[in-house]
Amino acid sequence: MPVPRNSKTTGSKQLRPGKAGAVENARPEKEESCQAKRSPSSPQGAPKKRSAFGDLTNAHKNQAGLRKKDATKAGPRKAQKGTAALGVLKNNEINLKKATRKTPPDEASAEPKLVPKNDPVLEEPAPVQAPAIEDIDKEQLGDAYASAEYAKEIFNYMKEREEKFLLPNYMEKQYDISRDMRAILVDWMVEVQENFELNHETLYLAVKLVDHYLVEVVSMRDKLQLIGSTAILIASKFEERCPPCVDDFLYICDDAYKREELIAMEMSILRTLKFDINIPIPYRFLRRFAKLLPLPWSQCAHASMETLTLARFICEMTLPEYDYVQESASKLAASCLLLALKMKSLGGWSPTLEYYSGYSSHELHPLVKRLNFLLTYQHDDKLKAVRTKYSHRVFFEVAKSAPMDMLKLEVALKS
Incomplete structure (x- = not known):
């Protein structure tokens, strides 16, 4: 199983420098980078920031113009209705007296004050809980690499995808693999992630790939390490900027498998999962x-x-x-x-x-x-x-x- 950490420096290829993690808009990014990898080498230069494009259209001007046109059109209509009503009242004095009794001028002038449309005093208490919710993405709206404008929608989409990747109790049909064997495999995968200085997202995704593959395929215990190492290879290609090569994974398995076996297992995992490996972690x-x-x-x-x-x-x-x-x-x-x-x-x-x-x-x-x-x-x-x-x-x-x-x-x- 795992090879001692210090023994790899002499017999294997030299490890790659630390790789930048997945681009996310998290505040502790600077301090977390020192934890993801212990290598003294630093990643490549940080991406330059640039402001997001503003609104280049004149939609607000057009809307303002339309509002003015609607206001001018609405004026004559009200005036015409008013003259028609006066004509009716002049022709029928009895209706005029009844109308003035039912709607006196004082009450008519008081009606708009009861329900004002743009009264700031009445509109202020409406958002009761709004001040308690903090917008955590507003500070990075100008950073094009942070994708702060879409962060909320991205994580809502990931949460919706969780229903698609719910795992059943697959150990019931695995007659040659037990829970303890899976635990030993994952413990070994943690050491591989640490020795290769991979991102934590790579480790979590690799474990998910192993679980979803074992849901569909009944495997033997002698192939379990091959499944785990191949899952790390696939996850590295998905998450890492410079993933390890196939020979590196053959080395960490102590040459227990051949190159053709690892490539065949990679094809088997991808086909079994229908190449949908963007699993929420x-x-x-x-x-x-x-x-x-x-x-x-x-x-x-x-x-x-x-x-x-x-x-x-x-x-x-x-x-x-x-x-x-x-x-x-x-x-x-x-x-x-x-x-x-x-x-x-x-x-x-x-x-x-x-x-x-x-x-x-x-x-x-x-x-x-x-x-x-x-x-x-x-x-x-x-x-x-x-x-x-x-x-x-x-x-x-x-x-x-x-x-x-x-x-x-x-x-x-x-x-």
Whole structure:
């Protein structure tokens, strides 16, 4: 299985320099880049910013002109109706007296004041909860690479796609593969991601590819590592700027498979999944929700980044666990962030977090308790890649953080 980290420097090809992660409009991007890769080499120059194009049309002028034309047309019509009414009243004095009795001039002049259309005093109380919701994309509207104008629609689309990629209990039909074997494979994939200095999105997507492939195909245990390494290769081509080559994956498998076998497995995975590999992963949602941490990033960047890293550690701890396979990516990410907030005593689920995540605090409580139980009791000495990874000072040693007591967590969630 995994090759020692220090042994690769002599026998294998030299690893590529650190690659930039997926372009996302997250505030902690500068500090998170140092955590994604430990290599001292820096990525290529950061993309230049440019302002988004403004409105080049004269639609607002045309609309203003149309409004003026409509106003001029509406005037004579009202005047004609008024003259016709006066003519009728002059011809019939009895109707004129009845009309003046029913609608006196004082009441007629008072009617418009009862329901004013453009009264700012009455329109002000209408948006009651609007000030509580913060626009997290307004600061990056001028950045063409951030896609802030479409960020909300993109994540709504990803959340809709979660229904298409719900995983069933596929271990029931896998007679030669068990949950423990899957956990060992994922633990090895974490080490591969760390040794190759790949993005975290690559790791999460590779694990999703393995699960979705095993849903459709009954596999043998001797092919499980081949499936895992091929999934990392496909995910690297999808996420990385400079993905590792095929020979690198043959090397990490200790030459247990041939080049033709790996290429054939790549074709099999893509055909089985119908080439639809843009699967929603919790790490993307977590980076989106991290922009809503209730701390000023300019003054408490260290504390905010440590909280985000703790949420990432909790989320990555669920990868080897088969019990979390059927959880949706967005709900898992929101629950990990809520547990991290409670562990750091940073408050609860704000209205802004509820708005952008789509989950209320009560919807997340059961999953938050399960995650805290995972950190507290479910320890396997054989599967320690994630804990070892996040015990490094680059990740603020968040793996050494003490989990919350179950009773204290229960009280904190109710508060």
